[in-house]
Amino acid sequence: MPYVKETLAPGEEYLYRAHFNWTYDVQSWFWLAFSAIPAGMWVYSAARDYFAHNPYGHMFLFVAGAAFMLGLVICLRRYVHKWTTVIAVTSVRLILKTGMVARTSHEVMLDEIEEVLVEQTFLGRLLGYGTLKVRGTGAAVVEFPVVGGPMRVRREIETALITARGLAKQRA
Known part of the structure; x- marks a missing residue:
C-alpha cells in the first residue's frame, strides 16, 4: 500500500483495499x-x-x-x-497497481466511472470470489483480478462514487 499513500493528492483519503480470495x-x-x-x-x-x-x-x-x-x-x-497487486478505493480515484520492479497502474477518477460490473460463476458465489470490470467515460475499461467479496468491493466503489458526486454537487 505504500504506492497508494505516496500518490494521494492533498485532501484525498484512502477508503478501502480489496484482497484476493482464499482460493487464490x-x-x-x-x-x-x-x-x-x-x-x-x-x-x-x-x-x-x-x-x-x-x-x-x-x-x-x-x-x-x-x-x-x-x-x-x-x-x-x-x-x-498477490503481494504486489493493490486494488484500492480513495475518495477521488479507483486504483489497480500491479508489479514489483516494472509497475503497471490503472487509475480511474470516481467521477468518470459509468458502471461497475461484477462477474461471479456459481462456484465463485459459493466460495466468495469474482471479477470486477469498471467502465469509465470513453473507452476506459479496467479489469480487476479475482477478488474476495466482489459485491463488497462494488459497494465500496459505489459508496465512494456517491460521496464524490455529492461533494461535487455541493461545490457547484
Whole structure:
C-alpha cells in the first residue's frame, strides 16, 4: 500500500483495499503439492533402494526435480503477484497497481466511472470470489483480478462514487 499513500493528492483519503480470495492461496499451494508428488515418489523409491540399480532412476530423479522446481516457481510467481497487486478505493480515484520492479497502474477518477460490473460463476458465489470490470467515460475499461467479496468491493466503489458526486454537487 505504500504506492497508494505516496500518490494521494492533498485532501484525498484512502477508503478501502480489496484482497484476493482464499482460493487464490489454495490454488498456489495445490501446484506446489502436486509437483511434490513425483519428488516424494523418488524419495520413497530411493529409500527402498529401488532405483539404485535401475538405469531409469537418474532420469526419474531429473523429472521429479524438474516437476518440483516448476511447481515451486508457479507457487512463488502467484504469491509475488498477490503481494504486489493493490486494488484500492480513495475518495477521488479507483486504483489497480500491479508489479514489483516494472509497475503497471490503472487509475480511474470516481467521477468518470459509468458502471461497475461484477462477474461471479456459481462456484465463485459459493466460495466468495469474482471479477470486477469498471467502465469509465470513453473507452476506459479496467479489469480487476479475482477478488474476495466482489459485491463488497462494488459497494465500496459505489459508496465512494456517491460521496464524490455529492461533494461535487455541493461545490457547484
